[in-house]
Amino acid sequence: MPLSQKKSKDSNKRLVILYFLGLLLAISTALPAYIQSNHLKEYVSLSLVSIFYVIANASTVGAIVLFPKLIKKLTNYRLTKFVLSAYAISLLGLAFSTHAITALLSLILFTAASNLLWINMDVLVESFSSDATTGKTRTIYWTFINVGWILSPTLTTYLIGVGSYTYSYVAALLLVIPFFLIFLYQAKSLKDKINYKEESLQKTLKNIWSKKHSRGIFFVAFLLQLFYSTAVIYVPIHLIQNLGMGWAMIGPIFSVMLIPFIIFEIPAGIIADKYIGEKEIMSFGFIILAIALFLFYYIKLPNLWIWMTVLSFSRIGAALVESMRETYFFKTVGVKDISYINVFRITTPLAYIVGPIISLVVLSIWPLNYIFLIMSVVMLSGLAFSLSLKDTR
Numbered sequence: 001m002p003l004s005q006k007k008s009k010d011s012n013k014r015l016v017i018l019y020f021l022g023l024l025l026a027i028s029t030a031l032p033a034y035i036q037s038n039h040l041k042e043y044v045s046l047s048l049v050s051i052f053y054v055i056a057n058a059s060t061v062g063a064i065v066l067f068p069k070l071i072k073k074l075t076n077y078r079l080t081k082f083v084l085s086a087y088a089i090s091l092l093g094l095a096f097s098t099h100a101i102t103a104l105l106s107l108i109l110f111t112a113a114s115n116l117l118w119i120n121m122d123v124l125v126e127s128f129s130s131d132a133t134t135g136k137t138r139t140i141y142w143t144f145i146n147v148g149w150i151l152s153p154t155l156t157t158y159l160i161g162v163g164s165y166t167y168s169y170v171a172a173l174l175l176v177i178p179f180f181l182i183f184l185y186q187a188k189s190l191k192d193k194i195n196y197k198e199e200s201l202q203k204t205l206k207n208i209w210s211k212k213h214s215r216g217i218f219f220v221a222f223l224l225q226l227f228y229s230t231a232v233i234y235v236p237i238h239l240i241q242n243l244g245m246g247w248a249m250i251g252p253i254f255s256v257m258l259i260p261f262i263i264f265e266i267p268a269g270i271i272a273d274k275y276i277g278e279k280e281i282m283s284f285g286f287i288i289l290a291i292a293l294f295l296f297y298y299i300k301l302p303n304l305w306i307w308m309t310v311l312s313f314s315r316i317g318a319a320l321v322e323s324m325r326e327t328y329f330f331k332t333v334g335v336k337d338i339s340y341i342n343v344f345r346i347t348t349p350l351a352y353i354v355g356p357i358i359s360l361v362v363l364s365i366w367p368l369n370y371i372f373l374i375m376s377v378v379m380l381s382g383l384a385f386s387l388s389l390k391d392t393r
Contacts (some may be wrong), residue, residue, distance in 0.1 A: 013129040014189055015137065018125050019144040021179055025121065026148025028175040029114045031156055031168045034254060036107065037233045038240060039165045043100040046237065047363060050356035052104055053233060056111040057349035063112045064346050065201055067119060067337045073371050077191045080120040080183065085115035088176045095169035111349065116124060118265060119345050123338065124190060138326040139269030146261030146319075153258075157251025199339040208343065212388055217328050219385040220282060221344060222379070224321045225351030227289055230375050231314070234359060237297065238368050243302035253304060257311035264316060265323040279389040282324040286382035288317025293376035297369050321382070327390065
């Protein structure tokens with residue numbers, strides 16, 4: 001077997017392992033995702049829930065800024081083990097917190113650790129990827145992640161039904177064990193074999209801003225995360241508080257709504273690799289997101305089928321934008337560019353800061369559903385950024 005073919009085969013084996021680790025981590029991080037806002041409402045008001053998220057994600061931005069130095073100093077492999085331990089501690093805190101301060105500190109640690117773990121995973125996946133198949137590799141990886149997100153709402157509903165929010169956090173914690181064991185077993189192949197290029201945050205941001213395509217894809221990533229922050233924090237509260245729907249109804253809805261991520265992302269990645277490019281698919285996704293958010297605002301009926309349909313429709317748009325975001329970005333950077341990967345992932349906590357701040361302003365004037373109307377208009381701005389990109393094909 002030629003050396004290049006053997007190397008490709010070995011890389012594919014490593015990617016399969018990383019896909020499975022991504023699935024485990026996705027289930028673990030998704031189990032608390034949709035219940036956190038309602039869990040926090042047991043301690044504080046809705047406005048303070050938004051402030052909690054702002055504090056937690058501001059702390060996460062600070063952690064991500066420091067992350068390139070830590071990866072270069074400790075290596076990605078060693079740092080992953082440390083962050084995984086912090087993540088496990090945060091789940092313990094969320095599971096057994098009995099006070100608002102304890103819940104806030106645990107939320108800060110959980111938010112930071114979960115975001116940093118996904119950066120660790122990005123570095124690992126990119127180290128075994130090639131530019132020619134980036135679209136396929138990243139969309140398969142994200143499909144595994146999205147399977148985890150699909151399984152989690154139904155599992156969460158069951159756990160809340162037989163116990164309480166604590167059960168979901170404990171289940172998330174138990175999934176850390178197989179992840180950690182597999183990670184240790186694969187140490188030889190997953191340990192760092194490259195020298196990372198580290199730039200200052202100021203220089204990285206300057207380089208991103210100076211290039212139209214770099215600036216565009218970072219705003220695309222930010223807007224998608226802004227949609228997610230709105231959907232994850234405020235949709236469950238809206239359905240429960242305003243429409244009177246319970247978790248027995250919401251759990252199945254949330255599981256079904258995530259199916260488009262499995263159906264659409266891999267085909268979109270292959271099409272982007274071989275045919276029309278990324279920006280057209282991405283733009284269509286933003287149009288769908290804008291329409292869906294308007295429907296979130298407009299629909300007042302607590303009907304299972306209506307909400308299952310409209311939420312699934314929104315995820316078709318999110319799946320198209322997400323798959324093209326990943327494909328485009330990782331075709332333009334390599335695994336050595338850790339500073340760029342870090343800034344790219346800062347868009348997640350940044351959106352979870354901006355989203356709740358916007359929501360705080362909206363809630364001071366209008367009812368909760370107006371948040372979706374404002375975000376619908378914001379999503380339309382994504383067209384300006386997606387259409388500004390130059391296809392990589």
